[in-house]
Amino acid sequence: MGLAPILEVRDLHLRFKGVAALSGVGFTVEPGSFFAIIGPNGAGKTSLLNVLSGLYRPQSGEVRFLGRDLLPLPPPRRTRLGLGRTFQNLELFRGMTVLENVKLGAERAGPYPLLWPRADQEARVRARAEEVLEYLDLAPYRHVPAGLLPYGLQKRVEVARALAGSPRLLLLDEPMAGLAVEERQDLARYLQDARREWGVTLLWVEHDLRAVMELSERVLVLSYGQVLYHGDPEGARRDPRVQDAYLGGGA
Amino acid sequence: MWYRIARKLSETYSRRFARAVRESYAEDEAYAPTPLGRCALALFLGLLFLLPLILGPYPMYVLSLTAIAALGALGLHLLVGGAGLISLGQAAFLGIGAYTASHLSGPLAPLGVLAGGLLAALVGLVLGLPSLRIKGVYLAIATLAFQFLAILVFNNWESFTGGIRGRNLAPAEILGHPLDSPGALWYLILAFTVPLFFYGKRLLSTRAGRAWLALRDNELSAQVAGVELVPTKLSAFLLSAFYAGVAGGLLANLYRTVTPEHFLFGVSVQYLAMVIVGGAGTVLGAVLGAAFVVLVPELLNTLVGALGPAYAGALAALRNVVFGTLILAFLILEPRGLVGLWSRVRDYLRTWPLPY
Numbered sequence: 067m068g069l070a071p072i073l074e075v076r077d078l079h080l081r082f083k084g085v086a087a088l089s090g091v092g093f094t095v096e097p098g099s100f101f102a103i104i105g106p107n108g109a110g111k112t113s114l115l116n117v118l119s120g121l122y123r124p125q126s127g128e129v130r131f132l133g134r135d136l137l138p139l140p141p142p143r144r145t146r147l148g149l150g151r152t153f154q155n156l157e158l159f160r161g162m163t164v165l166e167n168v169k170l171g172a173e174r175a176g177p178y179p180l181l182w183p184r185a186d187q188e189a190r191v192r193a194r195a196e197e198v199l200e201y202l203d204l205a206p207y208r209h210v211p212a213g214l215l216p217y218g219l220q221k222r223v224e225v226a227r228a229l230a231g232s233p234r235l236l237l238l239d240e241p242m243a244g245l246a247v248e249e250r251q252d253l254a255r256y257l258q259d260a261r262r263e264w265g266v267t268l269l270w271v272e273h274d275l276r277a278v279m280e281l282s283e284r285v286l287v288l289s290y291g292q293v294l295y296h297g298d299p300e301g302a303r304r305d306p307r308v309q310d311a312y313l314g315g316g317a
Numbered sequence: 318m319w320y321r322i323a324r325k326l327s328e329t330y331s332r333r334f335a336r337a338v339r340e341s342y343a344e345d346e347a348y349a350p351t352p353l354g355r356c357a358l359a360l361f362l363g364l365l366f367l368l369p370l371i372l373g374p375y376p377m378y379v380l381s382l383t384a385i386a387a388l389g390a391l392g393l394h395l396l397v398g399g400a401g402l403i404s405l406g407q408a409a410f411l412g413i414g415a416y417t418a419s420h421l422s423g424p425l426a427p428l429g430v431l432a433g434g435l436l437a438a439l440v441g442l443v444l445g446l447p448s449l450r451i452k453g454v455y456l457a458i459a460t461l462a463f464q465f466l467a468i469l470v471f472n473n474w475e476s477f478t479g480g481i482r483g484r485n486l487a488p489a490e491i492l493g494h495p496l497d498s499p500g501a502l503w504y505l506i507l508a509f510t511v512p513l514f515f516y517g518k519r520l521l522s523t524r525a526g527r528a529w530l531a532l533r534d535n536e537l538s539a540q541v542a543g544v545e546l547v548p549t550k551l552s553a554f555l556l557s558a559f560y561a562g563v564a565g566g567l568l569a570n571l572y573r574t575v576t577p578e579h580f581l582f583g584v585s586v587q588y589l590a591m592v593i594v595g596g597a598g599t600v601l602g603a604v605l606g607a608a609f610v611v612l613v614p615e616l617l618n619t620l621v622g623a624l625g626p627a628y629a630g631a632l633a634a635l636r637n638v639v640f641g642t643l644i645l646a647f648l649i650l651e652p653r654g655l656v657g658l659w660s661r662v663r664d665y666l667r668t669w670p671l672p673y
């Protein structure tokens with residue numbers, strides 16, 4: 067592990083009025099790894115991702131991505147640096163077709179002036195979108211408005227949109243939630259493939275402990291905004307504090 | 318504007334035969350993806366040029382009004398249907414374009430129309446600034462305030478607008494030829510509307526269109542997907558105002574007079590009605606909506622005229638009621654607007670002999 071970490075988080079504090087959503091959270095993510103964040107409901111997992119993608123501004127702390135300070139940058143700039151994101155509750159462009167959704171994601175790498183359409187860029191974006199659609203078996207739905215698809219496919223379109231931008235680090239907020247067993251297996255396979263072929267580092271928030279234990283290499287356990295555990299999945303299973311939090315949280 | 322309809326028709330038929338082709342590459346971003354479609358498009362553009370030879374001055378006048386309205390509606394459509402930002406000030410931008418064009422008329426008319434568009438665009442950019450902070454109803458109210466402010470300026474800035482009496486224009490002139498009939502002016506109108514329609518269509522199907530639609534659908538996730546809020550919103554305002562400004566300039570040359578009552582709040586509402594009736598989401602919608610809003614009152618007028626002057630007063634009031642009811646009926650029966658109706662008819666035709 068001589069490589070510099072792709073993401074470094076240090077001593078994050080985030081408060082909403084009375085509620086402390088994150089208190090002193092810190093961890094590092096190695097490039098190319100499959101990193102999981104688990105924790106009971108309300109632990110602050112989504113809040114953490116929102117801080118990373120720029121939707122929440124923490125009171126204090128530091129976030130470095132590829133060695134750069136992320137916190138002063140607005141969300142689109144972070145995306146352009148190579149930070150992808152999917153949401154816990156679907157946040158698709160429902161009125162746009164699947165293809166348009168994915169094209170918008172694919173544009174990340176080479177935007178051109180808005181009011182000056184460029185055929186070569188459009189063709190490139192289209193080709194990239196087609197590649198990702200093909201990859202995630204979404205090609206047959208390309209002209210369907212995203213909002214009309216069943217839930218499982220919408221989740222997959224969100225992953226496709228994020229992957230199309232060739233992110234270096236992809237943040238996934240409970241990608242498996244609400245999916246049938248088969249869909250979960252498919253999604254896990256897509257993610258593994260993306261990691262292997264495109265070298266995407268994956269940071270995912272998940273409730274499904276079995277999936278986490280099977281797939282992840284590193285685990286961060288959050289509870290009430292604090293880090294309970296940071297290490298390999300085996301250790302998490304044995305850690306008494308983690309067991310407590312999960313039994314106490316009823317999960 | 319009719320070329321839109323023709324294009325849609327040709328597209329329907331080409332798609333009926335070549336659906337598989339459109340599913341692979343960037344061809345579906347072309348204006349007419351198949352040879353058949355291209356033929357129909359060329360034919361149609363040719364027909365547009367010949368129209369003044371076929372039709373008399375009055376039909377040409379109504380057609381000109383429709384084409385100009387469609388241009389203004391397309392501009393509003395980019396903003397409302399595209400970026401999801403409501404504006405109640407489209408008429409004010411028409412006014413800015415019209416007054417500007419009234420100062421550069423006669424041989425300078427094409428320049429005047431362009432200048433009108435540019436000045437309107439500049440003002441549109443400024444009006445766009447509040448949209449970065451406020452949304453929905455509040456933004457609509459801000460544009461409403463702008464509309465009333467504009468009327469105030471139109472009424473009182475005598476040196477630029479001629480006040481309540483307004484300004485008169487000499488007929489537009491091209492290379493010494495006066496364009497003093499609707500049939501002749503039609504070519505000036507085409508010279509602006511045709512390229513602007515192609516451009517609008519192109520924008521909606523490329524990066525700008527995606528960014529606007531994304532903002533409309535989900536502002537939060539658009540930002541996370543890399544859409545920059547400020548340029549995206551401002552460009553929609555700028556372009557919408559530019560289209561309206563050009564439409565206003567053309568209107569000034571058609572009416573040959575510019576007075577404040579051409580740009581009242583009611584006109585802004587009419588433009589919004591065009592976008593809504595037409596069905597937000599496509600360029601065709603703007604055209605159909607404009608045709609509806611311009612032609613239906615015109616038809617009702619003719620009807621009233623045919624019944625004789627005795628009833629004219631009572632029927633004129635009834636006319637507005639009928640028109641309003643028709644718009645309401647659309648909103649209730651076909652929320653996707655005329656475009657929705659059209660695509661249903663199209664699907665019906667495509668599968669006509671065998672409904673399955």
Ligand SMILES: Nc1ncnc2c1ncn2[C@@H]1O[C@H](COP(=O)(O)OP(=O)(O)OP(=O)(O)O)[C@@H](O)[C@H]1O
Pocket residue numbers: 082085086087105106107108109110111112113114154
């Ligand atoms: N925008 C907000 N305003 C106020 N409080 C918030 C906000 N977002 C999150 N919180 C609070 O912060 C805490 C952490 O919430 P968060 O959504 O991050 O949890 P989570 O770990 O994602 O939970 P879940 O598993 O249910 O998704 C909760 O107490 C929540 O009420």
Ligand SMILES: [Mg+2]
Pocket residue numbers: 111112113154
């Ligand atoms: Mg959450």
